[in-house]
Amino acid sequence: MRRMPTVKDVAEQAGVSVGTVSRVLAGEAAVKPALREKVTDAIAALGYRPNVTARALRTSKTDVIGLIVPDITNPFFAQMAASIESAAMQRKHTVMLASSHNDPEAERHHISAFLDRSVCGIIVAASSQGPHLPGDLPIPIISLDRRFADFPLVSTNHAQAASLMADHLYGLGHRRIAYIAGPPDTEVGRLRQQGFVDRLRRLGETGEAVDLTIYPGKFDYESGEMIAREVLSLAPDKRPTAIAAASDQQAIGALRAASDLKIDVPRELSIAGFDDISLAKLVVPRLTTVCQPVEKLAMRAVALLFGGSFTAKDEMIDGSLIARGSTAPRCD
Amino acid sequence: MRRMPTVKDVAEQAGVSVGTVSRVLAGEAAVKPALREKVTDAIAALGYRPNVTARALRTSKTDVIGLIVPDITNPFFAQMAASIESAAMQRKHTVMLASSHNDPEAERHHISAFLDRSVCGIIVAASSQGPHLPGDLPIPIISLDRRFADFPLVSTNHAQAASLMADHLYGLGHRRIAYIAGPPDTEVGRLRQQGFVDRLRRLGETGEAVDLTIYPGKFDYESGEMIAREVLSLAPDKRPTAIAAASDQQAIGALRAASDLKIDVPRELSIAGFDDISLAKLVVPRLTTVCQPVEKLAMRAVALLFGGSFTAKDEMIDGSLIARGSTAPRCD
DNA sequence: CTGAAAGCGCTTACAG
DNA sequence: CTGAAAGCGCTTACAG
Structure with a gap:
């Protein structure tokens, strides 16, 4: 196992000082072309690669972005992670991805780990409200999709998006609707529910009223299936004619429940999701949903x-x- | 933004040398309890956290494992990533996850990036045969699921697993079978196909022969759907009574195609996958598949x-x- | 424009 | 058992 070449080796080979090597590495204009060339030649000859650790220690900066998602097995976040990586790559940055498994403890742990590694910034799709971080962080933190602590949030306009679904279902004539909500302790869960409920109420004020029931759950398949099973066990004339879910995973779980109960979708029951994960267009029937602009x-x-x-x-x-x-x- | 405390600060506070601080940090037995206590007190008082970058520079070792998957939006690899993270966590290690988007170029890039960051080891589920890496790597590399270069491979016994599916389908009486294979240029694609085909041939030798057609594709939904659409456009008495796929995603795509063509699964057509992704039990009908022991x-x-x-x-x-x-x- | 030197925060022989 | 010192590979004032 050969020792990796260092700036010193390059300097010797090129017959300059390490400072000069460092300067051409940094792309500084202020290096005479003749020297610059000698250095680049030496770099090529030696197969030199800068030691990022040393650089990080010296500058306390790196080109890595820390990304924390609540659950990487959730297709929405997997897609999100892929998109973040592309966006970072375009700026010549690397991303370190961590999944918190919806565990605030793990989330805190990952934040510290990132801070310890002097990443240049952290993007977090939160699984908790977020702890009270010291106000004087050395690097920027951005909340994505789900707010973390009080860091700036980039997200879909959940309320607006959810209201679109309310319009859609109301427009199709549905007046008895069940809403499978996200966890009430998440901002995104509340926002989607609120956007959906408010629009439906507004619609009900000027037109026919809507009989709406809310069932809070988690965002996953299982939760959607369980809740739908409960909802659909009502007598046909009592049960909703449409189910809207706060996530595609819930909606797909609901599809599963309807199928088990031999309820035809969409003839007897409409089901809608939220997220537009890649699976949405593959389930049978294809899922009506709200598309989040992930990219x-x-x-x-x-x-x-x-x-x-x-x-x-x-x-x-x-x-x-x-x-x-x-x-x-x-259709009744 | 306050300066973070260093070993030096801790040493001063505790009235010892930095060497001693470093030794208690390392958990060395050979430190007098009295001093050890002073140091731990000082650490607590100052809220000291070791600088991992400095440590890495000094020792050229870290506690991070690099993980490269071909595509994080593939549920199987998302699950795999989550499992690797758990396994690493149990050993107090962190994982840096990178997705190569099935691009050998990106894969190479990530390997270098990991090497540059002196990770303590790399696990890679390959998207390419792997380049010829210098034989004298400073850290171990393990291939997972899909072999990378000639590094040791941990994988499901794909051939054995695939033969299980052959047994299953043959046992159900299917004699006209289509196999949607994985990319022939992947070892895992070849292995699964081979295991499936060999077993079916063996079965055919002692019993009724099997009419088997192979359709190579990619591992994703789209590929499965496209191929199935083609296969199922044959006249009912010519088309297969069973489709086995090399991945669940392909099988789910096939399910989609069957549904579009109004072919009832499993009454008119059996469909089977491979992987047992979490979605497999949610599609309608639930997918028969081979479970890979991800954990x-x-x-x-x-x-x-x-x-x-x-x-x-x-x-x-x-x-x-x-x-x-x-x-x-x-049933015919 | 370039070189010599200090220093980032650690760890680890080397003495004692 | 503990301290003083060197050194990991860089970058960046500071002179010149």
Whole structure:
């Protein structure tokens, strides 16, 4: 195992000082072309690669962005992680990805680990309200999708997006609707529910009233399936004609429940999700859902990080409705 | 933004030398209890945290494991990543996750990035054959699920697992079978196909022969859907009574195609996957598949890394068949 | 424009 | 058992 070449080796080979080597590495203009060339030649000859650890120690800066998601096995966050990585790559940065398994403890741990490694910034899709971090952090932190502590948030305009679904279902004639909500202790859960409920109420004030029942759950498949099973066990004339869910995973779980109970979707029951994960267009029937602008969210989050501003403002990006086969006009 | 306390600060506060501080940090037995206590007190009082970068520079070692997967949006690898992280955590190690987007170039880039950061080991689920890495690497590399270069591989016994599916389908009476294979340029694709084909041939030799057609594709949803659409466009008496796929994603795509073509699964057509991703039990009908022992694979890969042995042998772990609703006896 | 030197925060022989 | 000192590989004032 050969020792890796260092700036010193390069300097010797090129017949200059290490300072000069460092300067051409940094791309400083102020190096005479003749020397610069000698250095670059030496670098090539030796196969020199800068030691990022030494550089980090010296400058206490790196080119890595820390990313924390609540659960990497959640397709939405997997997609998000991929998009963040692309956005970072475009700026020649690397991302370190950590999954908190929805555990605030793990989340805290990962934040510390990132801080310890002097990442240049952290993006976190929170699984908790976030602890009270010291106000004088050395690096910027951005909340993504789910707010972490009181750091600036880049997210879909959940309320707006959810209201789109309310419009859609109401427009199809549904008046008895069940809403499978996200965890009430998450901002995104509350926002989506609120956007959905408010719009439906507004609609009900000027038109036919809506019979809406809310069932809080978690964002995963299991939760959606369980809740739907309960909801759909009501007598046919009591049960909702449409179920809206706070996530695609819940909606897919609901699809599963409907199938088990031999309830035809969308003929007897409309089901809608939220997120537009890649699976949404593959389930049978294809899922009507709200599309979160994942790429845009990722771009903006990374941009905010580079803005360096510790006083960035929240950014909300509108979602859009994707009508597919799982919703249809009410038919009774 | 306050300066972080260093060993020097701790040493002063405790009235000892930095060497001593470093020794209690390392948990060395050879420090007098009295001093040790002073140091730990000082650490607590100052809220001292070791600078991992400095430590890494000095020792050229860290407690981070680099993990590279071909595609984090593939649920199987997302699950794998989560399992690796747990396994690493149990050993007080951190994992840096990178996704190569099935791009050998990106894969190479990530390997270098990890090497540059002196991770203590790399686990890679390859998206390419792997480049010719210098033989004298400073750290161990383990291939997971898909072999990378010629590094030791921890994987499911793909051939054995695939043969289970052959048994299952043959046992149900299917004699006209389509196999949606993985990319022929991947070892795992070849292995699964081979295990499946060989077993079916063996079965055909002693019993009724099987009419088997192979369709190579990628491992994703789209590929499965496209191929199935083609296969199922054959006349009913020519088309297969069962489709086996090399991945759950392909199988779910096939399910989608069957549904579009109004072919009832499993009454008219059996469909089976491979991986047992969490989604497999949620689609309609629930997917019969082969379960890869993800947790075990993750544990073994991490264990091998810690074995430190650069001469680790390949390890194969048996898969198991999970029969669910998407397969049924042939009925004609 | 370039070199000599200090220093980032640790760990670890080397003495004692 | 403990301290003083060297050194990991860089970057960056400071002179010149």
